[in-house]
Amino acid sequence: MTAEIQAAPHADLLTGFRAGQRTALARAISIVENGRAGFERVLHDLHADMGRAHRVGITGPPGAGKSTLTSKLALHLRTLDERIGIVAVDPSSPFTGGALLGDRIRMTNISTDPGIFIRSMATRGHLGGLATTTKEVADLLDAYGYDRVVLETVGVGQSELEIAGTADTSVVVLVPESGDSIQAMKAGLMEVADIFVINKADRPGADRLAQEIEVMLHMRLGDMPTNAGHHGVSLKSVQKAAREGVKAAAEQHGEWAIPVLKTVAQSGEGLEELARTLDQHRVYLHESGELSRRRQARLAERVRAVVERRLRRLAWQRGPGEHILESHLAALEGGEVSPYAVADLIVNQLGLGPAGGPT
Amino acid sequence: MTAEIQAAPHADLLTGFRAGQRTALARAISIVENGRAGFERVLHDLHADMGRAHRVGITGPPGAGKSTLTSKLALHLRTLDERIGIVAVDPSSPFTGGALLGDRIRMTNISTDPGIFIRSMATRGHLGGLATTTKEVADLLDAYGYDRVVLETVGVGQSELEIAGTADTSVVVLVPESGDSIQAMKAGLMEVADIFVINKADRPGADRLAQEIEVMLHMRLGDMPTNAGHHGVSLKSVQKAAREGVKAAAEQHGEWAIPVLKTVAQSGEGLEELARTLDQHRVYLHESGELSRRRQARLAERVRAVVERRLRRLAWQRGPGEHILESHLAALEGGEVSPYAVADLIVNQLGLGPAGGPT
Numbered sequence: 001m002t003a004e005i006q007a008a009p010h011a012d013l014l015t016g017f018r019a020g021q022r023t024a025l026a027r028a029i030s031i032v033e034n035g036r037a038g039f040e041r042v043l044h045d046l047h048a049d050m051g052r053a054h055r056v057g058i059t060g061p062p063g064a065g066k067s068t069l070t071s072k073l074a075l076h077l078r079t080l081d082e083r084i085g086i087v088a089v090d091p092s093s094p095f096t097g098g099a100l101l102g103d104r105i106r107m108t109n110i111s112t113d114p115g116i117f118i119r120s121m122a123t124r125g126h127l128g129g130l131a132t133t134t135k136e137v138a139d140l141l142d143a144y145g146y147d148r149v150v151l152e153t154v155g156v157g158q159s160e161l162e163i164a165g166t167a168d169t170s171v172v173v174l175v176p177e178s179g180d181s182i183q184a185m186k187a188g189l190m191e192v193a194d195i196f197v198i199n200k201a202d203r204p205g206a207d208r209l210a211q212e213i214e215v216m217l218h219m220r221l222g223d224m225p226t227n228a229g230h231h232g233v234s235l236k237s238v239q240k241a242a243r244e245g246v247k248a249a250a251e252q253h254g255e256w257a258i259p260v261l262k263t264v265a266q267s268g269e270g271l272e273e274l275a276r277t278l279d280q281h282r283v284y285l286h287e288s289g290e291l292s293r294r295r296q297a298r299l300a301e302r303v304r305a306v307v308e309r310r311l312r313r314l315a316w317q318r319g320p321g322e323h324i325l326e327s328h329l330a331a332l333e334g335g336e337v338s339p340y341a342v343a344d345l346i347v348n349q350l351g352l353g354p355a356g357g358p359t
Numbered sequence: 360m361t362a363e364i365q366a367a368p369h370a371d372l373l374t375g376f377r378a379g380q381r382t383a384l385a386r387a388i389s390i391v392e393n394g395r396a397g398f399e400r401v402l403h404d405l406h407a408d409m410g411r412a413h414r415v416g417i418t419g420p421p422g423a424g425k426s427t428l429t430s431k432l433a434l435h436l437r438t439l440d441e442r443i444g445i446v447a448v449d450p451s452s453p454f455t456g457g458a459l460l461g462d463r464i465r466m467t468n469i470s471t472d473p474g475i476f477i478r479s480m481a482t483r484g485h486l487g488g489l490a491t492t493t494k495e496v497a498d499l500l501d502a503y504g505y506d507r508v509v510l511e512t513v514g515v516g517q518s519e520l521e522i523a524g525t526a527d528t529s530v531v532v533l534v535p536e537s538g539d540s541i542q543a544m545k546a547g548l549m550e551v552a553d554i555f556v557i558n559k560a561d562r563p564g565a566d567r568l569a570q571e572i573e574v575m576l577h578m579r580l581g582d583m584p585t586n587a588g589h590h591g592v593s594l595k596s597v598q599k600a601a602r603e604g605v606k607a608a609a610e611q612h613g614e615w616a617i618p619v620l621k622t623v624a625q626s627g628e629g630l631e632e633l634a635r636t637l638d639q640h641r642v643y644l645h646e647s648g649e650l651s652r653r654r655q656a657r658l659a660e661r662v663r664a665v666v667e668r669r670l671r672r673l674a675w676q677r678g679p680g681e682h683i684l685e686s687h688l689a690a691l692e693g694g695e696v697s698p699y700a701v702a703d704l705i706v707n708q709l710g711l712g713p714a715g716g717p718t
Contacts, residue, residue, distance in 0.1 A: 040699045047697035292692065299691040299698055303684050304675070306702035311670040311709075316663070325662050332658040333651065338406035339658055340399045343665035350670075351710070 010042050017144065018049070022117075025144050029119060032136050040306070043136055049143035051295070053085070054282050057167030058152045059192065064173040065199045069265040069274075070152050074116050076271045082148060085141030086118045089134055089153040089163060117141065132305040135166050148278075166298050168291060169281045171274075173197045174213070176205035190216060193258060194281055197274060201262035210260045217258050218242030256284050314350065321346045369401050376503065377408070381476075384503050388478060391495050399665070402495055408502035410654070412444070413641050416526030417511045418551065423532040424558045428624040428633075429511050433475050435630045441507060444500030445477040448493055448512040448522060476500065491664040494525050507637075525657050527650060528640045530633075532556045533572070535564030549575060552617060553640055556633060560621035569619045576617050577601030615643050673709065680705045 010031070016024030028046075032039045058066050067088070074084045119141075121134055134151070141149045153163050172193035177200070198210050218241075247257045259277055263270030285291035315321045324346050331337045369390070375383030387405075391398045417425050426447070433443045478500075480493055493510070500508045512522050531552035536559070557569050577600075606616045618636055622629030644650035674680045683705050690696045 044697040044699040047699075048694045051694060296688050296692050300684055300688060302698040303687075303691070303701045303705070306698055307674055307680065307705050308667070308671060310702065310706050311674060312667060315666055315670060321666065325659055328662075329655050329659060332662070333655050335407045335410060338403040339661040339665055340403040340406075342662045343669065346662070346666050347669050 010038050010045075013042065014045055017046070020145065022114075025117070025140065028140050029137055032140060033121065033133060035133070039136075043139060046140065046143040050139055051142070053142040053146050053149045054169065054278070055138065055142065055167040056148055056150045056278060057163065057170040057192075058150060058173060059163070059170070060173035060189070060197075061175075062154055063177065064175045065265050066152055066154065066173050069173060069197065069199055069263065069271075070150055072265050072268055072271050073274060074150070075113075076268070076275055077148060078113060078115050080275070083115045083146050084117070084148045084150060085138075085144065085146035086116070086150045086152060087134060087138050087141065088118060088120045089151070090120055090122055117146065131162055132302070132309065134163055135302070138166075166301070168285055168294060169194050169278055171195045171197055171278075173199050174209060175200045176203045176209050194256065195274075195277055196258065196260040197270075198260065198262045199265050201270065202264045206262060210262060213260050215242045217260075218245050254288060256281065256288075256290075315346060319346070320349050324349065369397050369404075372401065373404055376405070379504065381473075384476070384499065387499050388496055391499060392480065392492060394492070398495075402498060405499065405502040409498055410501070412501040412505050412508045413528065413637070414497065414501065414526040415507055415509045415637060416522065416529040416551075417509060417532060418522070418529070419532035419548070420534075421513055422536065423534045424624050425511055425513065425532050428532060428556065428558055428622065428630075429509055431624050431627055431630050432633060433509070434472075435627070435634055436507060437472060437474050439634070442474045442505050443476070443507045443509060444497075444503065444505035445475065445509045445511060446493060446497050446500065447477060447479045448510070449479055449481055476505065490521050491661070491668065493522055494661070497525075525660070527644055527653060528553050528637055530554045530556055530637075532558050533568060534559045535562045535568050553615065554633075554636055555617065555619040556629075557619065557621045558624050560629065561623045561626075565621060569621060572619050574601045576619075577604050613647060615640065615647075615649075674705065678705070679708050683708065 010028075013024055013027055013031075017028055028042055030036075031042060058070055060066055070086060070088070074086065077084055119137060121137065138149050138151055151163055151167055170192050172189045172195070174189075174196065176198070196210075196213050198206050198213075200206070201210075261270060261274055261277060263274060265271070285294070325342060328337055328342045328345075332339060332342065369387075372383055372386055372390075376387055387401055389395075390401060417429055419425055429445060429447070433445065436443055478496060480496065497508050497510050510522055510526055529551050531548045531554070533548075533555065534557070555569075555572050557565050557572075559565070560569075620629060620633055620636060622633060624630070644653070684701060687696055687701045687704075691698060691701065
């Protein structure tokens with residue numbers, strides 16, 4: 001342990017936190033969200049309390065009904081006596097100035113249940129940096145003792161995929177209006193999903209979308225003959241072959257056969273099957289050793305993110321970086337000096353040794 | 360200039376580049392894309408050659424027809440004797456292993472025109488880091504002498520918005536199938552757009568989408584009475600009031616009234632008006648001083664990104680970071696050590712002085 005780690009400034013907070021005081025949880029989240037002094041110490045101290053929760057990521061295009069699905073899932077899990085913590089990541093809106101709460105309002109009926117905790121986090125511009133903070137808030141919910149920690153993100157940018165990807169189980173929610181499943185593929189969703197959910201499945205196009213996703217999943221395994229669909233083979237029979245092929249390959253290799261579920265979150269239809277599938281995936285993760293692999297990868301990524309966050313702080317908040325940049329703005333715009341030369345100056349000032357200028 | 364900047368290792372490259380040799384451009388792009396030794400020096404040396412091109416960002420949800428629109432726009436500008444450089448940012452696909460070229464194939468009819476240059480850049484996972492490289496490739500096209508440099512991004516993640524936002528003029532392309540304009544708002548597109556384009560405007564819903572966007576634009580100015588739409592006021596008349604209000608406010612404040620254009624890229628309809636509007640925006644940027652403000656902001660961002668890129672390199676490629684991380688993976692997973700303590704070790708090793716452990 002380095003000399004810089006001082007006597008825990010938040011001892012009272014940790015005591016209250018571990019005693020299950022909700023106010024302590026709220027305080028810890030506030031400290032972490034705002035990067036207040038001591039926030040990393042809090043996370044450091046709680047590290048050993050983490051790892052028990054099943055972390056579920058829920059992502060998908062806007063309009064897929066993820067908030068409703070998350071609420072209904074949480075309510076269902078409550079009937080099984082589980083306690084659920086939810087981190088909802090909302091892109092900021094120029095209209096509200098903060099988190100876009102439109103869908104969140106639908107969630108208010110669950111916010112009074114003491115077994116459910118929701119935190120909405122707004123993002124504005126710097127989602128790359130915020131992603132780490134979002135995951136740290138999820139860590140707090142894990143440490144606090146929730147059985148499931150749900151990370152729900154609106155949208156399908158790389159950062160949202162990253163957030164979803166840090167979960168133990170990632171659920172991708174699509175709707176028939178998403179229409180073109182090729183769009184799902186383009187958005188990188190195929191790489192993230194452990195479970196696909198077609199929500200609003202009572203609408204036209206639900207079955208077709210499910211079929212297309214199942215066929216694409218099979219194609220990923222490389223088993224699909226390239227002439228599928230060109231010789232009078234119906235999409236439905238291709239789907240059947242796809243689903244059987246995926247299951248067979250999974251059984252053969254001890255892998256997880258990615259299911260495509262259908263739900264109508266509004267009415268609660270399909271939620272029980274989703275909850276069961278989440279449990280099945282958790283079992284698979286434990287039995288296959290995949291959980292260990294994913295968690296190690298997650299921890300390694302956290303180390304990288306924390307190192308880079310510190311370096312950024314050193315460069316811009318504690319060092320002369322900001323000042324050097326400001327004083328060169330006019331010269332930069334005038335073309336007299338390049339951003340690379342200015343970057344040189346800043347990095348050299350940090351005393352890191354040979355910064356290696358523009359290489 | 361720091362001592363580390365050595366004698367230009369790419370002098371021949373720069374000579375050929377400035378002489379307009381396309382092979383030199385391709386080589387410079389390759390060096391920058393792959394971060395080869397000397398890549399920052401090339402960009403540094405070319406800095407004074409930059410700033411002449413009109414940079415246009417084109418973004419929007421998948422399926423909006425951006426590639427087609429970009430191709431047709433380029434072809435139209437060619438008839439006006441302009442030369443156009445295009446950087447097309449494609450998310451990677453697990454199917455192709457590289458850039459998702461489906462839409463790009465439509466662009467091949469323009470790839471043989473010597474006045475048009477296209478570079479497709481695949482992204483995989485680390486779009487945050489790639490964003491800087493993408494902008495640097497756009498810089499090369501600017502330095503090379505293209506009149507317009509178009510940055511086309513697929514998707515609407517934060518990074519795509521960031522890329523679009525670095526343009527002088529940002530065009531957001533929607534289609535009637537985008538359906539819910541609220542989704543556009545949620546995706547942060549309202550903040551980025553200087554020009555909205557409703558493409559595939561021959562499809563049903565085009566007029567309505569245009570109306571909704573215009574009303575939302577007016578609401579941003581805070582002029583919209585809160586009871587709009589609740590007292591028998593038709594959307595159409597609200598739109599009319601909105602458009603007039605936006606124009607009036609713009610004229611009063613010397614601001615740009617964000618237009619909502621309609622195109623059918625496939626047939627070329629509306630492309631002439633789009634090109635004219637791009638020119639109008641460029642004039643506005645110059646006359647208002649906004650161009651200067653945007654470019655300074657862009658250069659400042661570049662300095663930050665380059666500093667952070669260097670620090671990352673120092674931490675992970677030149678320093679003991681990777682080794683320290685590897686050797687602690689098992690202990691991290693076992694809960695014996697926190698990622699914050701490991702980050703401490705790494706940052707301290709960089710010799711930056713008091714790294715300030717978990718604060």
